[in-house]
Amino acid sequence: MEKLTGKHVLILVGDDYEDLELWYPKLRLLEAGAGVTVAGPKRDTLYRGKHGYPCVSDAAIDEMETQDFHGLIVPGGWMPDKLRRDPAVLELTYQFAQEGKLIAAICHGGWIPISAGVYTGIKVTGSPGIKDDLINAGALFEDAPVVIDRHFVSSRRPSDLPDFCKGVLGVLSSFVAQAV
Numbered sequence: 102m103e104k105l106t107g108k109h110v111l112i113l114v115g116d117d118y119e120d121l122e123l124w125y126p127k128l129r130l131l132e133a134g135a136g137v138t139v140a141g142p143k144r145d146t147l148y149r150g151k152h153g154y155p156c157v158s159d160a161a162i163d164e165m166e167t168q169d170f171h172g173l174i175v176p177g178g179w180m181p182d183k184l185r186r187d188p189a190v191l192e193l194t195y196q197f198a199q200e201g202k203l204i205a206a207i208c209h210g211g212w213i214p215i216s217a218g219v220y221t222g223i224k225v226t227g228s229p230g231i232k233d234d235l236i237n238a239g240a241l242f243e244d245a246p247v248v249i250d251r252h253f254v255s256s257r258r259p260s261d262l263p264d265f266c267k268g269v270l271g272v273l274s275s276f277v278a279q280a281v
Contacts, residue, residue: 105135108273110203111165112174113190113213114141114158119178120150121259122207126174129266135273140165142187151178163189167196171276172252174269177208177228185216195219198252203276205254205269207261211235214253224250226257 110130112123123139130137141148141158148156162184173194175181184190194217197204206214211227212234214220221239226248235242247256247264254272256265 105130105133105270105273108134108171108276109136109138109169110172110174110273111170111193112137112139113162113176113180113184114139114148114156115180115184116148117179117183118148118150118156118176119180119208119259120152120154121262122176122178122210123150123156124154125259125262126176126205126266126269129270133270135171138165138170142184148180162187162193165193167193167200167202170197170202171273172203172205172269173197175204175206175210175213177206177210177258179209181206181209181212185213191217201252203252203254203269203272205265205272207256207265208258211240211255215240220253223253224248225253225255227255228257 138159140160140162144161146158198219208228215238224241226243226245246261247268249268254268
């Protein structure tokens with residue numbers, strides 16, 4: 102796998118995020134040499150995962166611009182249901198999609214791309230709990246550990262994280278000449 106030096110990824114955080122679905126990709130990206138920014142509703146704020154693991158945001162979501170990143174990762178948990186009500190989150194997600202940059206969602210993370218209107222005609226997977234939401238949004242649902250459709254990567258649950266991260270790293274590695 103090519104080193105990801107020079108690549109920068111945005112990960113969303115908020116209360117009740119799925120602990121492993123944020124930390125596993127974050128640490129894997131750092132290990133691969135990518136830069137990572139974790140953005141929440143507020144900068145420098147402590148957010149607790151569903152299982153109590155803390156994460157302090159590096160930045161506020163409404164300060165983020167797609168031009169500074171190669172991709173977006175949306176962990177699951179109950180956080181996506183809260184964050185998808187924020188117009189800044191939806192606009193940011195929409196812009197990542199329009200620019201052909203990585204959008205990776207796992208478990209309930211798919212709620213954010215659904216609400217941003219970017220999953221129409223895209224092959225995806227997600228938590229069985231949002232399968233109907235994905236289909237109703239026009240996505241082409243597949244029950245698989247990871248589904249990659251161009252720059253979209255999706256997985257179902259924490260046990261799929263190894264495949265999810267391989268997909269994320271693969272898509273980011275394919276952006277060899279893309280500059281931010």
